[in-house]
Amino acid sequence: MPKSYSEQERAYIRERLKEEAADCLATYGVRRTTVDEIVRRVNIPKGTFYLFYQSKELLLFEVIQEQQQSINRRLFQVISGLSGTKVSAEELTDAIYAFYKMAEEMPILKLIGTGEVELLARRLPREVVQAHLQDDTDTIGEMLAMLPVKKDVDINVVSAAFHAVYYATLHKAEIGEAYDQALRTLIYGIVAQLI
Numbered sequence: 001m002p003k004s005y006s007e008q009e010r011a012y013i014r015e016r017l018k019e020e021a022a023d024c025l026a027t028y029g030v031r032r033t034t035v036d037e038i039v040r041r042v043n044i045p046k047g048t049f050y051l052f053y054q055s056k057e058l059l060l061f062e063v064i065q066e067q068q069q070s071i072n073r074r075l076f077q078v079i080s081g082l083s084g085t086k087v088s089a090e091e092l093t094d095a096i097y098a099f100y101k102m103a104e105e106m107p108i109l110k111l112i113g114t115g116e117v118e119l120l121a122r123r124l125p126r127e128v129v130q131a132h133l134q135d136d137t138d139t140i141g142e143m144l145a146m147l148p149v150k151k152d153v154d155i156n157v158v159s160a161a162f163h164a165v166y167y168a169t170l171h172k173a174e175i176g177e178a179y180d181q182a183l184r185t186l187i188y189g190i191v192a193q194l195i
Contacts, residue, residue: 005051014052016042021056022063030060030116057123064120065132067106072139075099079143087147089195093188096162100169100183117170136163149194161190 005013020041024033035056039046053059078095121129137159144153165186172179 010052013042013044013048017049017052017059018063018066021059022067025060025063030057030120033060055123057120058128060120061124061128061132068103071099071103071106074102076143079146082147087195089188089192092147092191092195093184096187096191097184100165100187103166104169104172133159133163144194147195153194158190158194165190 017038020038021033024037024041028037033056035046035049038056038059039049053062075095078098079092082091082095137155140159140162141155144155144158165183168175168186169183175182
């Protein structure tokens, strides 16, 4: 029979699992991070892990989502600061460009390559990935609602375009020296169609 934990113990264990999963992910990537390593670091039985998460991938995905939400909150602050003024395409491009550059510097996101993201997405339940994409679309919709954008903007298309830009960031090395300018140009191309 599994040990029962108080709410305080459960919160502590969940937080420790996420901390150690973040460290393992940054150190080893998705493939080489194991449940065994995470539970060893947290000092809990392996069976206890499964009281909190159905799989390693769901834990890793939660860690990544929390980092993305932190960046989103910062972007919301910047955009809400722009919302009371007439926003130029350059100003909005600068804000979104800074968002992508900030995401690149997040320890976990910085170390995850294209193959790692694709592997994680393949191993997650389809409904989890779909919910994440919908959440991204909703977030983009909320941000755009704060700005004077054109009335006929299709949020789903805009969201897909920004996802495409994110996938391009995973190929920074292949893009080479022109990466930063190319990233800004891609963002500007989307923004120019919004305002």
